[in-house]
Every structure is written in C-alpha cells, then in structure tokens.
Amino acid sequence: MNEIKIFCPGTVSNVACGFDVLGFCLDKVGDEMIIRRTSKKGIYITKIEGYDLPYETEKNVAGVSALALIEDAKPDCGFEIEIYKKIKPGSGIGSSAASAAGSVFGINELLGRPYNKKILTYFAMKGEAIASKCEHADNLAPAIFGGFVLVKSITPLEILQLPTPDDLYVTVIHPQIEIKTAEARAILPKEIPLQKAITQWANLGSLVHALHSNDYDLISKSLHDEIIEPYRSQLIPHFSDVKKAALKAGALGCSISGSGPSIFSLSKGIKTAKDVEVAINNIYKTTGIEFDMFVCKINTEGMKIIS
Ligand code: ADP
Numbered sequence: 001m002n003e004i005k006i007f008c009p010g011t012v013s014n015v016a017c018g019f020d021v022l023g024f025c026l027d028k029v030g031d032e033m034i035i036r037r038t039s040k041k042g043i044y045i046t047k048i049e050g051y052d053l054p055y056e057t058e059k060n061v062a063g064v065s066a067l068a069l070i071e072d073a074k075p076d077c078g079f080e081i082e083i084y085k086k087i088k089p090g091s092g093i094g095s096s097a098a099s100a101a102g103s104v105f106g107i108n109e110l111l112g113r114p115y116n117k118k119i120l121t122y123f124a125m126k127g128e129a130i131a132s133k134c135e136h137a138d139n140l141a142p143a144i145f146g147g148f149v150l151v152k153s154i155t156p157l158e159i160l161q162l163p164t165p166d167d168l169y170v171t172v173i174h175p176q177i178e179i180k181t182a183e184a185r186a187i188l189p190k191e192i193p194l195q196k197a198i199t200q201w202a203n204l205g206s207l208v209h210a211l212h213s214n215d216y217d218l219i220s221k222s223l224h225d226e227i228i229e230p231y232r233s234q235l236i237p238h239f240s241d242v243k244k245a246a247l248k249a250g251a252l253g254c255s256i257s258g259s260g261p262s263i264f265s266l267s268k269g270i271k272t273a274k275d276v277e278v279a280i281n282n283i284y285k286t287t288g289i290e291f292d293m294f295v296c297k298i299n300t301e302g303m304k305i306i307s
Helices: 061-073 095-110 117-132 140-145 181-186 194-213 216-222 229-235 239-248 270-284
Strands: 003-013 022-038 042-049 078-084 148-153 158-162 168-175 253-256 263-268 291-297
Touching: 003 095, 003 140, 022 095, 022 140, 022 168, 022 291, 042 061, 061 078, 061 095, 061 117, 078 095, 095 117, 095 140, 117 140, 117 158, 117 181, 140 148, 140 158, 158 194, 168 270, 181 229, 194 216, 216 253, 229 239, 229 253, 239 253, 239 263, 239 270, 263 270, 270 291
Parallel strands: 042 078
Antiparallel strands: 003 022, 022 078, 022 148, 148 158, 168 263, 168 291, 253 263
C-alpha cells in the first residue's frame, strides 16, 4: 500500500468537569487526509483545502507529529500529506488534533502498523503542542481511540477508554468567532479554592461511574464545571442563554467544547438532541452572530480508513 485516505474526526474535550483529561469523539464530523509514500525522504505537505493553514512541515501540526514519528521509525522513504480541512481551526472541536493525529495514524498504516494507538497519541502530542503551546492529549486520544477517553497522565502517557452509552447524542453550536486555545488558557486562574476542586473531582468521578453504569441521570448530575466555565464562558457571547435553553429543552448537560467558542450539549436520544438544537438555534439566530450547528452520535471507532 502506497497511499491511504483517512477520516479524521472532530472531538469535544474537557466535557464540563474533565478539564484537560476527558474527551469524546464525534461521528461524521471531521477532516479527510491522504497520505502518500514517496521515495524522497522527509514529510511534505502538498495540498491543503478548506482553510488557510501553513504548508511548512514544521508549522503545521500534521507535519510536526509526522516528523516525530519518522524520527523514531527511520523509514526508508518519505511521505506526502494532503489535508481536506472541514473542521474550522480554532473552533474548539479539535481541528488541530484531527490533523496531528491523522498524519501519524495514516503513516503508521502505510508502514504496516509498527506502533499502537498510545504511541501514536504520543507522536501526535508533539504536533498538537505547536497549536496550543502545551502538550495535551484530551482531543488527540478520543480522535485516535474513539468514544470517551480519560487521559490519566501525560508523563508517562496513560490513556483509559471509557464506555459510551448507546443512546447518547451531542448537539454542537459553533458561533463564528475565533478563540485561540493559547488565549483561552491565559485567562484561567493559577490557583483554585479547595471547595471548588472537591466539587469538580466528585463530578468527574461520578461522570466516569455514570458512563460505566449507563446512568443518564447521573451523567446529567455530573456535567457541571465549577472551575473553567465561569472564566471561559465570558469569551463566548450569549453562553448562559444557550445553556439555559439547552437544559430547558431536555439536555443532560451543556458546557464549552474545548477552549470554545463551540458549545456542546449531551442528550439522551436523537429527538431530545434535535429539540436542543432548535432551542439553541432560536436563541442564536437573534444575535446577529453567524453560527453552525449539528447533532451527531458519539463515534466509538475514532480515526478510520476510507480507502
Ligand atoms: P482547535 O481546538 O480547533 O484545534 P487550536 O487553537 O487548538 O484550535 O488550533 C488551531 C491553531 O493551530 C491555528 O492557529 C492553526 O493555524 C494551527 N494549525 C497548524 N496546523 C494545523 C492543522 N493542520 N489543522 C488545524 N490547525 C492547524
């Protein structure tokens, strides 16, 4: 095999109470990439469609993660990368993670899978780091593994796959404003009150239990963010109106996707997820801010080969 076309899914990270450690993978929403083996050694980004992103290997997250892989694998060939970007960079649903993970996933397939998914996540983190100015894997690991993923530790890298309840759907609104991950990190407090930390880790623990026990009520009771949302929601116009409308329409919970500006809501069943979409749409269409919305299932497969 000399060429592979892959689907690189979008992801929701943080998931309310799981800042920097929890994420899940989106179904059908994502980029495509073509990776091609070349006789000339090195990594070359030869085509980018959809959004204006750097062609220089060292400036594109897909290039940097691929360089980390070939530095270790030392293959007797090089690779060309084509990126068909559908997830807008800076939207908060893992645009950079889709590319950083996609290049290493594709190259690994062409090399006959010498690396497991955890090591691919490790290489992808090198790419993701140039977009967010720090190493984190809460978008990358769900993109590579699929489903809900808990990143227990970065050094050493420890990734735990969590179960995904069957009837869980996500509604996402993406207001067309840009928030850079690096900026959204800069506004966060360096220290947090102990009482808030206690509430947060109780919620994260109970969310993990709820996923294991298929308990939608407990998912709902756990989807609260005491620590990050109060700061970052200030960067997202009409966040509290959106959240109120989503919960009133039956959502289990609603919070910021990644560092925003996208906002996700989780619902039991497609009907409620669509009701939530209508309710949020009614709020946002009066604001004058352009936005996209979609409803989808959780993708339990992660990255996949198209051809
Ligand atoms: P997101 O959460 O949508 O990934 P980030 O702010 O983390 O948003 O990353 C977007 C930044 O990464 C932008 O500055 C973009 O130029 C940069 N970038 C570099 N390569 C890529 C790529 N292949 N795909 C997406 N963003 C990239």
